[in-house]
Amino acid sequence: MTTERATPASTTAVVGLGPMGSALARALLAAGPPPVVWNRTRSRATDLAAEGAVSASDLSDAVASADLVISCLRDHATTRSVLATVPHETLRGRTVVILASATPDEARATHAWAVARGLTVLVGSIMVPVPLVGTPEAQILYAGDPALVERHRDVLERLAGRTDHVGEDPGHASLLDTAMLEVYFAGMTAFLHGAAMAAREGIDATTFAAYARDVLALLPDTVDGLAADVDAGRHPGHEDTIAMELAALEHMVATSEATGVDPSLPVLMRRLAHDAVAAGHGGDSWSRVVDVLRGTVRTPAA
Ligand SMILES: NC(=O)c1ccc[n+]([C@@H]2O[C@H](COP(=O)([O-])OP(=O)(O)OC[C@H]3O[C@@H](n4cnc5c(N)ncnc54)[C@H](OP(=O)(O)O)[C@@H]3O)[C@@H](O)[C@H]2O)c1
Numbered sequence: 001m002t003t004e005r006a007t008p009a010s011t012t013a014v015v016g017l018g019p020m021g022s023a024l025a026r027a028l029l030a031a032g033p034p035p036v037v038w039n040r041t042r043s044r045a046t047d048l049a050a051e052g053a054v055s056a057s058d059l060s061d062a063v064a065s066a067d068l069v070i071s072c073l074r075d076h077a078t079t080r081s082v083l084a085t086v087p088h089e090t091l092r093g094r095t096v097v098i099l100a101s102a103t104p105d106e107a108r109a110t111h112a113w114a115v116a117r118g119l120t121v122l123v124g125s126i127m128v129p130v131p132l133v134g135t136p137e138a139q140i141l142y143a144g145d146p147a148l149v150e151r152h153r154d155v156l157e158r159l160a161g162r163t164d165h166v167g168e169d170p171g172h173a174s175l176l177d178t179a180m181l182e183v184y185f186a187g188m189t190a191f192l193h194g195a196a197m198a199a200r201e202g203i204d205a206t207t208f209a210a211y212a213r214d215v216l217a218l219l220p221d222t223v224d225g226l227a228a229d230v231d232a233g234r235h236p237g238h239e240d241t242i243a244m245e246l247a248a249l250e251h252m253v254a255t256s257e258a259t260g261v262d263p264s265l266p267v268l269m270r271r272l273a274h275d276a277v278a279a280g281h282g283g284d285s286w287s288r289v290v291d292v293l294r295g296t297v298r299t300p301a302a
Pocket of ligand 1: 015016017018019020021022039040041044072073074075078082099100101126127128129130
């Protein structure tokens with residue numbers, strides 16, 4: 001192994017030095033023993049080595065020097081192909097944390113692949129962008145054996161102040177990652193849709209944003225209420241009903257069409273409400289839409 005400094009007896013290896021892997025390595029450098037770092041394109045380790053990391057030219061040497069191996073490569077196929085180049089006996093006895101983004105099924109497949117090779121593996125999801133890595137606000141979710149998270153918690157908390165074990169099913173960090181991102185993208189897209197309509201009427205996006213924030217402030221309590229209804233399987237409709245909300249959705253579609261803005265988003269929401277009403281749930285609260293999404297309400301044939 002080519003090193004710029006002596007390798008500590010007990011350390012962490014970071015495999016993959018893209019923007020995220022580099023940020024993880026820097027978070028380790030900032031508070032604790034310097035990590036060993038490895039990347040396919042070696043030049044990406046140059047700056048980190050200058051900052052104090054131990055740059056390894058050989059992946060197997062990097063793994064052999066570490067108790068904990070943090071892999072942050074492009075995807076799970078890449079992760080499997082890279083880890084497959086390391087001899088089994090070198091990987092055995094170390095904990096490998098795989099932080100590439102994946103679907104839940106991919107995460108489970110990678111976990112099964114690793115277990116079949118005798119590896120000890122956690123599959124995680126990084127929930128924050130690069131600048132937040134290593135801060136108290138950073139969040140990384142881990143799925144798999146909870147004892148592994150506890151064993152390495154001191155290192156993992158250097159990567160993210162919020163280090164959450166979310167379950168033993170190795171797909172569940174990826175599942176929550178995907179579902180959380182959906183909420184984020186839906187919110188961003190709805191904002192952009194509203195901003196596009198407002199712009200056509202001469203209201204700029206910054207002006208609209210101030211009002212959009214007022215609505216966003218209602219969402220945390222709204223989500224808690226929806227969650228309680230979904231978990232209880234009750235959709236009371238005491239304060240508002242899908243039939244009433246359908247009128248607002250008609251207004252969104254009409255305004256979108258009138259301003260020449262793609263109406264796909266409000267059309268989708270109107271269709272969900274319409275199907276719930278058509279199935280006899282017009283008097284229920286909006287949470288009933290979950291059953292339309294699940295395909296468990298019966299809509300009369302058109
Ligand atoms: N960036 C973010 O804000 C962010 C946020 C959350 C999660 N993530 C996840 O973190 C993971 C890493 O993301 P990233 O932003 O660092 O950049 P990336 O472009 O997704 O991944 C770059 C890394 O993958 C390596 N790589 C790609 N193909 C390879 C191959 N065939 N063989 C060996 N290595 C290969 C690159 O090596 P070379 O340098 O040699 O090309 C580099 O180390 C991804 O799964 C991403 O979804 C990223």
